[in-house]
Amino acid sequence: MEKPKEPKIITDKNEMREWSRSMRAQGKTIGLIPTMGFLHQGHLSLITEAHKHTKVSVVSIYVNPGQFSPNEDLSTYPSDFNGDIKKLMSVPGGVDVVFHPYNLYDYGVGSVGHGEGRVEKEGVVSCVEDGGGSGHETWVTVERLGKGLCGKSRPIFFRGVATIVSKLFNIVEPDVAVFGKKDYQQLRIVTRMVRDLDFAIRIIGSDITREKDGLAMSSRNVHLSTDEREKALSINRSLSKAKDAVEMGQINSRDLINSVIESIQEAGGRIDYAEIVDQESLKAVERITSPVVFCIAAWFGKVRLIDNIEISG
Amino acid sequence: MEKPKEPKIITDKNEMREWSRSMRAQGKTIGLIPTMGFLHQGHLSLITEAHKHTKVSVVSIYVNPGQFSPNEDLSTYPSDFNGDIKKLMSVPGGVDVVFHPYNLYDYGVGSVGHGEGRVEKEGVVSCVEDGGGSGHETWVTVERLGKGLCGKSRPIFFRGVATIVSKLFNIVEPDVAVFGKKDYQQLRIVTRMVRDLDFAIRIIGSDITREKDGLAMSSRNVHLSTDEREKALSINRSLSKAKDAVEMGQINSRDLINSVIESIQEAGGRIDYAEIVDQESLKAVERITSPVVFCIAAWFGKVRLIDNIEISG
Numbered sequence A, B: 001m002e003k004p005k006e007p008k009i010i011t012d013k014n015e016m017r018e019w020s021r022s023m024r025a026q027g028k029t030i031g032l033i034p035t036m037g038f039l040h041q042g043h044l045s046l047i048t049e050a051h052k053h054t055k056v057s058v059v060s061i062y063v064n065p066g067q068f069s070p071n072e073d074l075s076t077y078p079s080d081f082n083g084d085i086k087k088l089m090s091v092p093g094g095v096d097v098v099f100h101p102y103n104l105y106d107y108g109v110g111s112v113g114h115g116e117g118r119v120e121k122e123g124v125v126s127c128v129e130d131g132g133g134s135g136h137e138t139w140v141t142v143e144r145l146g147k148g149l150c151g152k153s154r155p156i157f158f159r160g161v162a163t164i165v166s167k168l169f170n171i172v173e174p175d176v177a178v179f180g181k182k183d184y185q186q187l188r189i190v191t192r193m194v195r196d197l198d199f200a201i202r203i204i205g206s207d208i209t210r211e212k213d214g215l216a217m218s219s220r221n222v223h224l225s226t227d228e229r230e231k232a233l234s235i236n237r238s239l240s241k242a243k244d245a246v247e248m249g250q251i252n253s254r255d256l257i258n259s260v261i262e263s264i265q266e267a268g269g270r271i272d273y274a275e276i277v278d279q280e281s282l283k284a285v286e287r288i289t290s291p292v293v294f295c296i297a298a299w300f301g302k303v304r305l306i307d308n309i310e311i312s313g
Helices: A013-025 A041-051 A081-090 A157-172 A184-196 A219-223 A226-247 A253-266 B013-025 B041-051 B081-090 B157-172 B181-196 B219-223 B226-247 B253-266
Strands: A008-010 A030-035 A056-061 A097-099 A138-142 A176-180 A202-206 A270-278 A292-300 A303-311 B008-010 B030-035 B056-061 B097-099 B138-142 B176-180 B202-206 B270-278 B292-300 B303-311
Touching: A008 A013, A013 A030, A013 A056, A013 A097, A013 A157, A030 A041, A030 A157, A041 A056, A041 A081, A041 A176, A041 A202, A056 A081, A056 A157, A081 A097, A097 A157, A138 A157, A138 A184, A138 B181, A157 A184, A176 A184, A184 A202, A184 A292, A184 B138, A219 A303, A226 A253, A226 A292, A226 A303, A253 A270, A253 A292, B008 B013, B013 B030, B013 B056, B013 B097, B013 B157, B030 B041, B030 B157, B041 B056, B041 B081, B041 B176, B041 B202, B056 B081, B056 B157, B081 B097, B097 B157, B138 B157, B138 B181, B157 B181, B176 B181, B181 B202, B181 B292, B181 B303, B219 B303, B226 B253, B226 B292, B226 B303, B253 B270, B253 B292
Parallel strands: A008 A097, A030 A056, A030 A176, A056 A097, A176 A202, B008 B097, B030 B056, B030 B176, B056 B097, B176 B202
Antiparallel strands: A138 B138, A270 A292, A292 A303, B270 B292, B292 B303
């Protein structure tokens, strides 16, 4: 049996870039898997996917304050760095580097906060503080794709995602980056951003990993009580039923959506959104005649879960 | 005498990136000078500046529709590609590549316009068309720095600048990029963007080049009548006087500004703005006790000119 590979841990962004450039100088291609840590099998499957495309791989572990609003769960976002490293070592082939920076918004001037839930001036709100004129103030937005679905209840979320992903791309300089399809809108936004800003990076979407009972894996699942977890199974069950119904010829989105909402509400979930959208444009689709994705966000207790299912149409 | 170097002309972005990567593989550093063409001595001085820092140099010539509003002068923006090449060959050391793409917003899907003055949906207005869900929709904004000075009368201008500069950075992958101080706000915005998004690029600001009579060089000067051109000299004259006044102990911004406005208006100019701001934060300064820059935008006939002067304070 292969000896588990211990990843090199890099916290400094310049050291990270130097490592990548030394790999590139040796002709090695680089895969990046951006994560916020508290890894589960879903993350590990992204690494296995990356191994198919590149010679070396970098997993970033960074809880990005730029994508959380002060009223969101940044402070309770779970973490377990040592456990993460062990899990990464269990992946066949392992990973070469874990990039684990302390604060990617600290530029050594002014006072730039890290996850203190401060409020920026001029109505722009994220957990990254405006450091009195010298703080972070550059944001990448993917206008239309970022407005619907999760963008409705989390208006600064995708701005924060696109910005941190741009930063990671510029620091790690990967050839390929792998994102999970569970965050479907995020995958589409990053793909569009890469095209629109001409990043020389190939984006790969990787299938959702589920628990045996069908629950989509998420770092937030740990916050679910046993009871809530059982109720949350209604999401995947109803989505699967909807897919079966389409395959049986039911192509009216409104009927399919109503039936999924009903099932989740009966189980005790509170719907944030339930929408059937085009797989590329994420525009709502009324009749399913081309590839779509059925996207759900719902609350169970204090936990907001998202899930989706691709339907070929 | 050295034989003038003929630049390689590249129009394809992938070919451009391959060229840069082949240079980097040979250990050569790359300087980028982004321009919109119709070059003058001011541009050529940026190339001379770039030569001090890098081994090879790329001049991009691209009139960026993303930074023009439909009511602005995109369609009349002057161009003279053959003349530009001749001028570039006159620079000692020349340039290695002229990157001259046709349309950096055409992604081969939908219909993406090029300078047709179309209006995007949802109130966002630039000369880049929304191609029905598949068009360009990613924008880089430097929030606070982009709001004042030129940002007031040109609300989408710096969004367009930061976006096209990001695209050029990702295509050319330079080590150094040179920008003129005439576009002072642009220089500060690009510098901040590079820091905030972790681009591995050093930004160098290069001094304003002036005609013998003091007029700041600009591609737009060609649109001035002889009479307007004479009147426009009031900008630099009054700015120089203001600098002298500060050196003589006058540190009240309001008085200095009023006197400059008066001089330019007397000469027949129409002021867009006249402000004294901090050199780094671009925040307005009431009393000059630290390094500032006095920035002016004014119309002479149908031509809007900008100029500025740094004052050490």
